[in-house]
Amino acid sequence: xxxxxxxxxxxxxxxxxxxxxxxxxxxxxxxxxxxxxxxxxxxxxxxxxxxxxxxxxxxxxxxxxxxxxxxxxxxxxxxxxxxxxxxxxxxxxxxxxxxxxxxxxxxxxxxxxxxxxxxxxxxxxxxxxxxxxxxxxxxxxxxxxxxxxxxxxxxxxxxxxxxxxxxxxxxxxxxxxxxxxxxxxxxxxxxxxxxxxxxxxxxxxxxxxxxxxxxxxxxxxxxxxxxxxxxxxxxxxxxxxxxxxxxxxxxxxxxxxxxxxxxxxxxxxxxxxxxxxxxxxxxxxxxxxxxxxxxxxxxxxxxxxxxxxxxxxxxxxxxxxxxxxxxxxxxxxxxxxxxxxxxxxxxxxxxxxxxxxxxxxxxxxxxxxxxxxxxxxxxxxxxxxxxxxxxxxxxxxxxxxxxxxxxxxxxxxxxxxxxxxxxxxxxxxxxxxxxxxxxxxxxxxxxxxxxxxxxxxxxxxxxxxxxxxxxxxxxxxxxxxxxxxxx
Amino acid sequence: xxxxxxxxxxxxxxxxxxxxxxxxxxxxxxxxxxxxxxxxxxxxxxxxxxxxxxxxxxxxxxxxxxxxxxxxxxxxxxxxxxxxxxxxxxxxxxx
Numbered sequence: 001x002x003x004x005x006x007x008x009x010x011x012x013x014x015x016x017x018x019x020x021x022x023x024x025x026x027x028x029x030x031x032x033x034x035x036x037x038x039x040x041x042x043x044x045x046x047x048x049x050x051x052x053x054x055x056x057x058x059x060x061x062x063x064x065x066x067x068x069x070x071x072x073x074x075x076x077x078x079x080x081x082x083x084x085x086x087x088x089x090x091x092x093x094x095x096x097x098x099x100x101x102x103x104x105x106x107x108x109x110x111x112x113x114x115x116x117x118x119x120x121x122x123x124x125x126x127x128x129x130x131x132x133x134x135x136x137x138x139x140x141x142x143x144x145x146x147x148x149x150x151x152x153x154x155x156x157x158x159x160x161x162x163x164x165x166x167x168x169x170x171x172x173x174x175x176x177x178x179x180x181x182x183x184x185x186x187x188x189x190x191x192x193x194x195x196x197x198x199x200x201x202x203x204x205x206x207x208x209x210x211x212x213x214x215x216x217x218x219x220x221x222x223x224x225x226x227x228x229x230x231x232x233x234x235x236x237x238x239x240x241x242x243x244x245x246x247x248x249x250x251x252x253x254x255x256x257x258x259x260x261x262x263x264x265x266x267x268x269x270x271x272x273x274x275x276x277x278x279x280x281x282x283x284x285x286x287x288x289x290x291x292x293x294x295x296x297x298x299x300x301x302x303x304x305x306x307x308x309x310x311x312x313x314x315x316x317x318x319x320x321x322x323x324x325x326x327x328x329x330x331x332x333x334x335x336x337x338x339x340x341x342x343x344x345x346x347x348x349x350x351x352x353x354x355x356x357x358x359x360x361x362x363x364x365x366x367x368x369x370x371x372x373x374x375x376x377x378x379x380x381x382x383x384x385x386x387x388x389x390x391x392x393x394x395x396x397x398x399x400x401x402x403x404x405x406x407x408x409x410x411x412x413x414x415x416x417x418x419x420x421x422x423x424x425x426x427x428x429x430x431x432x433x434x435x436x437x438x439x440x441x442x443x444x445x446x447x448x449x450x451x452x453x454x455x456x457x458x459x460x461x462x463x464x465x466x467x468x469x470x471x472x473x474x475x476x477x478x479x480x481x482x483x484x485x486x487x
Numbered sequence: 488x489x490x491x492x493x494x495x496x497x498x499x500x501x502x503x504x505x506x507x508x509x510x511x512x513x514x515x516x517x518x519x520x521x522x523x524x525x526x527x528x529x530x531x532x533x534x535x536x537x538x539x540x541x542x543x544x545x546x547x548x549x550x551x552x553x554x555x556x557x558x559x560x561x562x563x564x565x566x567x568x569x570x571x572x573x574x575x576x577x578x579x580x581x582x
Contacts, residue, residue: 099562192542206541235547304527315502322503324575329568336578341505353504357495357514358521360502374528376538381531383539416520432542457543 001026002485003478006071006166006219013060013070020060020070024053024114027072031117031163034484038139038148040158042077043085044117052114059112067222069112074158074167077118078125079210080199081105088201089121089133089151092321092328092347102199103231104168104210111226116164120154123349124318125172125203127151128421130179131412132351139408140183141481142447146405149179155213156183161484166214166223170200172207173306174400174425177437180213181400181450184439184479186467187213188220191457192432193238196231204313205236207306207429216477217438217467221245224460240458248461249468254288256466259393263299264424270403276441276449277399280470284397287469294389294396298381302427305382307419308362308375309430314352315359321347354415383431386454395466396454399424400437404447424452434460438467439476448479490518 001023004012012018028046035041049072056070080086080098082105087093101109108115122132130138130153138153140146141161148157152169156179159167169176171189180187188211195210202208212223224245231237260281265274281291323329323343330342348356362371389396402423411418428435434457437450455463471477492511495518499506506514560573569576 095566097566099559099566193545232548232550236541236543236545238543238545298531301528301531304525307521308525308528319503323568324577325563326566326568333578336580337503338505339578340503341500344503345505348504354514354517354521356502356504357498358518361494361498362525364498364501370529371525373538374533376540377533377536378528378531380536380539381533383542414520415517416524419521419524 002162003480004165005216006068006214006222007216009071009165010067010222014065020053020056020114021050023070024049024072024116027116027164034161034163037144038141038157038161039136040120040138040154040161040163041074041117042087042089042120042135042154045084048083049114049116056112056114066111068108068226070114072114072116072164073108074116074119074155074164075105076121076152076155076168076170078121078170078201079105079168080201081115081118084115084118086118086201087134088125089123089135090348090352091134094134094328096327100199103196103234104200104227107226107229113226119158119167122151122153124201124314124352125151125170125175126314126351126355128174128178128418129406129411130154131408132349134349137408140405141484142184143405143445146407146447147182149182149401149405151175152187152213153179156180156185156187159183159185159213159215160481162480166212166219168210168227169213170208170210171429172204173310173429174422176211176213177400177425177435177450177452178422180437181452182405182448184448184476185213185215186217186220186436186438186477187211188224188436188460188463189428189434190224190228190460191434193236194460195227196229196234196237198231198233202317204310205317206313207310217464217471218246218249220436221249221464243461245460245464248465251465252288253284253466253469256289256395257393258284258289258291259294259389259396260291261294261296261299261389261396261398263296264398268402269399270443272443273399273401273403273449276443277451280440280451281397283470283473287473292393294392296385296389296427298378298385299427301378302382302430303419303423305375305378305430306422306426307358308371309379311355311359312363312372313359315356315363318352318356323347351415379430382427386427386431386433390456395463398452400450400452404443404445404449428454433457434463436463436467438470439479441476490515490522
């Protein structure tokens with residue numbers, strides 16, 4: 001049970017080896033024992049979870065089970081879940097019990113899955129280390145003096161520590177892939193528009209995407225089957241034929257062309273990380289792939305472009321938090337403006353305020369063209385680079401993160417240093433492409449290294465196939481940190 | 488590009504976030520680093536490039552002009568800081 005994947009849990013439930021109630025209790029028990037060490041969960045509700053588990057068992061008994069019926073899944077606290085405290089890692093929503101379900105939550109409910117609890121995250125998804133949460137930092141289970149990455153740090157740590165077999169995350173500049181890399185698990189950000197953002201608290205609307213985090217490519221596929229699909233309530237949701245993301249996992253990789261952008265190596269990757277990436281690419285050659293060098297000439301611009309666009313969109317999205325209709329309201333204020341200003345000064349943390357201010361600045365009169373519009377134009381250049389590269393290859397690969405997990409507090413004082421840790425992931429969001437990270441080794445300190453796989457638009461099936469074949473030939477994805485096996 | 492604390496305070500007012508002199512100074516210090524990063528964008532030639540706001544260049548969908556929402560005011564207001572008679576209460580704006 002400790003290392004059970006979604007696949008083994010699903011098969012076990014179908015075979016009657018155990019019930020959803022039993023496995024949910026197992027994980028709840030583990031969380032009760034170990035959450036303090038890692039701080040990955042913000043909210044647990046044993047009664048709600050077990051009610052869902054019992055309903056799932058009843059569904060199964062009546063013959064109506066689907067693949068994920070009865071399987072417990074942790075939900076990033078950015079998804080509104082009806083009746084659940086939904087905080088987005090912020091004091092601003094520390095009292096917000098959501099009156100409705102996000103589309104992603106509805107999907108998992110309809111699939112009969114069990115909500116195991118709400119995971120910790122960087123405040124309003126702004127961060128790369130899970131150190132900005134109002135609820136305290138999350139610790140990386142591989143070394144609790146280090147960060148798990150962010151913003152989906154709670155989800156990543158929960159899966160790595162085997163407190164949940166899988167979890168949901170969101171990714172705006174790397175927030176699924178980077179924590180997956182730093183905690184040695186798998187995470188996937190789908191093509192923009194594939195998963196509905198309805199009920200997913202918005203950070204940067206043109207970049208945000210929800211996605212699965214789990215310990216195998218097959219599990220990611222099982223989750224994506226539940227999460228993907230058109231939703232009329234999200235104006236950016238794409239109407240497409242349904243895909244079975246598990247459909248092509250077993251296809252041999254012979255002839256698959258892998259592109260290695262030369263800019264990925266030029267930007268200062270830690271030697272240990274580079275070594276593991278090279279070993280992973282060698283493995284892919286053994287599996288029959290061709291490897292070609294490609295170029296993404298404008299890649300270096302992606303960090304400045306992102307740190308104009310994302311804060312700009314965030315400043316607009318977070319203007320709704322004003323203490324009027326829900327959430328935190330300041331205790332003392334004189335007039336309406338004062339109420340807004342104090343509520344927001346007290347309710348938001350430092351990083352969130354910083355980004356709102358930057359965003360407001362770049363959108364303001366006199367600066368809009370020089371910053372915001374310019375960034376939008378550079379965004380198109382960055383997206384075009386990928387389109388060109390994909391003429392020569394099927395998948396692009398490289399490091400997910402320039403380093404392995406850094407120490408808590410190490411980068412928290414220098415925002416720019418923190419922003420640079422997203423250098424390999426950000427361009428993927430700007431272009432709206434799908435990206436994933438799978439574990440591919442460890443550094444000299446025993447910290448995980450992630451291999452990033454980037455595909456062309458809507459190529460998740462092929463990416464998952466490539467990851468699955470790699471996972472049949474290697475076992476990095478099965479490794480577990482010490483100290484997680486409680487009596 | 489050189490910002491001053493006055494710029495920081497102006498932007499804070501636009502964003503409706505209270506900020507005192509000390510915070511404005513601290514924010515200014517961090518801003519210089521961030522704006523230096525953003526400044527790397529300025530040297531690129533962007534003539535004849537269309538801004539890209541959306542990954543998939545889609546059109547906004549239209550729908551029939553028909554009521555689809557149900558009245559959930561009571562439920563939504565049950566979590567509001569201050570309500571009365573179906574209204575959200577805030578400090579008086581008009582004297």
